[in-house]
Amino acid sequence: xxxxxxxxxxxxxxxxxxxxxxxxxxxxxxxxxxxxxxxxxxxxxxxxxxxxxxxxxxxxxxxxxxxxxxxxxxxxxxxxxxxxxxxxxxxxxxxxxxxxxxxxxxxxxxxxxxxxxxxxxxxxxxxxx
Numbered sequence: 097x098x099x100x101x102x103x104x105x106x107x108x109x110x111x112x113x114x115x116x117x118x119x120x121x122x123x124x125x126x127x128x129x130x131x132x133x134x135x136x137x138x139x140x141x142x143x144x145x146x147x148x149x150x151x152x153x154x155x156x157x158x159x160x161x162x163x164x165x166x167x168x169x170x171x172x173x174x175x176x177x178x179x180x181x182x183x184x185x186x187x188x189x190x191x192x193x194x195x196x197x198x199x200x201x202x203x204x205x206x207x208x209x210x211x212x213x214x215x216x217x218x219x220x221x222x223x224x225x
Contacts, residue, residue, distance in 0.1 A: 152202035162224045
């Protein structure tokens with residue numbers, strides 16, 4: 097009998113949480129004087145940044161898996177992503193490579209693709225990209 101009631105308890109708990117979250121959000125709006133438009137704009141900005149982040153990670157994954165080591169090295173040289181002199185080589189790139197530089201380059205590419213009409217400094221080099 098208790099097993100049958102457990103899902104019902106979960107539904108009741110979710111309803112309570114939903115009601116309390118509305119009360120909490122209203123309390124925050126009133127106490128901190130945050131306008132709902134500000135919250136909507138913040139949610140939109142966060143969503144756009146997350147889409148660009150996921151797109152840039154996906155772009156690098158595709159570039160890494162569809163190019164050989166020479167092409168990746170050329171890409172990294174072209175965009176001034178330097179590899180340290182003394183490091184162990186992975187399959188294609190050095191393990192010590194500055195991942196932040198790679199991410200920023202990919203982030204810039206995806207942000208440019210999503211927010212502008214055209215671009216000319218970074219472009220796709222094969223059909224998979």
